[in-house]
Amino acid sequence: MNQDQVKQLNEALEAVKGHEIENIYFVACGGSKAIFDPAQYIFDRESAIPTFVFNANEFIHRCPKGLGPKSLVVTCSHSGNTLETTRATQLANDKGALTISFSFKVDSPLWNATQHPISYTWGPESDPGDSNNGMLFRLVFGILNVLSPNEKYERAIKCCDELGKVFAANKEKFAESAKAFGAKYKNNKLIYTMSSGPCYGVAYSFAICLLQEMQWVHSEPIHSGEFFHGPFEVTDADVPFIILKNYGKDCDENVKANWITEYGADYKRPLVAIDSAIGAYSDEIDGETRVLDVRAEAFCNRFSEHVIPVDCNEFDMTGIDEDLRKYFAVLVAGVVLRSYADALAYHRGHPLSVRRYMWCMEY
């Protein structure tokens, strides 16, 4: 972090210290909204404080009654020009909430609207620990440490300094997979994405920003727990699914078998996704949604010839503490998938920077 960032982050955390917080709203649009998804997951796991993620325009018009002087509202816009996000921040101010906002651009409308702006760096030359994701993780674990001081959160904040190395190692590790993906799927008009838990936001932004916005490829970010209750009926040999498997332990076959015996024939299916909620086993993978993704992958492998797994367990997480890897793997997944998008763009001759509507006209 540069000196400005250190100061901005500290000031924001000091404000959190001085503020009674009953709930937290993460509010933004599109890709900036997606980065808040793991933040909500982390809060759900580490704290009982209610947290919500809203599209900024939904937030403005829904204007939840829970929004008030005891709210913390965290917003983000890369340009700082996103009107809905700026207005949402102003609305939060009007309601007496504490507002903290991330923006790449200093002195943007969002920057001037918020009480506590935090800048982030961007681009190949910058340290990923100081990017939007890195600064958000510093804030999230910083807030948790304010609310309930814990050495774990202090370690997490330090892990943000390792992101540069971790990202570089995994970009290299998955370079060949990315190239192969780009070459193989350059002609596909529709590619689904799928994940759950902390990684769902990455599947979401890959579908709506990388595929739909930047490649004009049809997509849908499917929640791997919802997959079996509707979407899976579209599965066919020629339908591609990118399945982002969360970091975590894999299911123990013995426990599964015992569980089936215990609960009887009514439940006799491959219970990969759900058998962990019982007995001793539940503690072991409590808080990990990997089993949902694995179950979806197993199904897709039976009926689609185009399953593209991206497995957080294969990431090189050197430098990140074991108990924090399930959270930090989310950020690595974003970087790895970005290289998949780069390769797709290259093979399609359609740069990620091309738009036909965004920035080209008023809407």
Add this chain to the structure above:
Amino acid sequence: MNQDQVKQLNEALEAVKGHEIENIYFVACGGSKAIFDPAQYIFDRESAIPTFVFNANEFIHRCPKGLGPKSLVVTCSHSGNTLETTRATQLANDKGALTISFSFKVDSPLWNATQHPISYTWGPESDPGDSNNGMLFRLVFGILNVLSPNEKYERAIKCCDELGKVFAANKEKFAESAKAFGAKYKNNKLIYTMSSGPCYGVAYSFAICLLQEMQWVHSEPIHSGEFFHGPFEVTDADVPFIILKNYGKDCDENVKANWITEYGADYKRPLVAIDSAIGAYSDEIDGETRVLDVRAEAFCNRFSEHVIPVDCNEFDMTGIDEDLRKYFAVLVAGVVLRSYADALAYHRGHPLSVRRYMWCMEY
């Protein structure tokens, strides 16, 4: 309601009265999860109590720290056999939460797992006020009335008795539109849906249950506020969008113009979606997300030749009090869209009851 339903609902509400409730989790899968979406919206608008909607398997594995003895967990499964939902209910019991569950089938696993089961009716012969949606609305407004007694909530509960008539009137009113939709889109392999606010859940279930599950048509339920931050780049002349426009007031052009003047050229775009967050106008359409849907529709109309609007303002809402129509319109939208799906199924020669994986195998 039959006598059993009256008794079940009253017992559930009595239990809510006797329980200190700090948060509410609505937990289910697929179509049953989707019906909870408007419930969360209603709570966000009418109460400061934090409410969440989770896929059941996500809920089990995320196991949010906020879940505890002061939680109310509401679950639903049509068959009562959905394993994830049953396990989620058991988990909630284990954590000391109050559990209430909806199921069509009495004495199902879910029925036996929950503390307070509520049955609902189903099918063409039954009264829609006693269906899953109707019973849920009775519970939602019943809980609100317990937490903060209000004649509005009593009126809302009475409105549930009108649903049969309202549904019938609108099925008839939109019969021709439904037929035309089915005939025109029978050959489309991909149809997007879009909505926001209270109706988003209907767009979600139409995409994942009606189109993907029951018609094997590719889809994605796009949030109309998110549309402009990614998905809209796939818009093209031949891409169909079903746009479900929420019930509400339309934007006042004069206010829009004033707002643009006030905020200057930086913001000079057609601000249909966002200009309501200011001044006197904000009170008037506070709590209505229609403007988001209208903005998305206006954009689609410029670049797609296949915009299919379903407009809640055109519904015959006779019998429903004006201040409650934005909530009840959600249920009517579900019924109208169901008739669109029926017509599509007819013209495609693909009955809504056909499945290739669901119920056909273990997974």
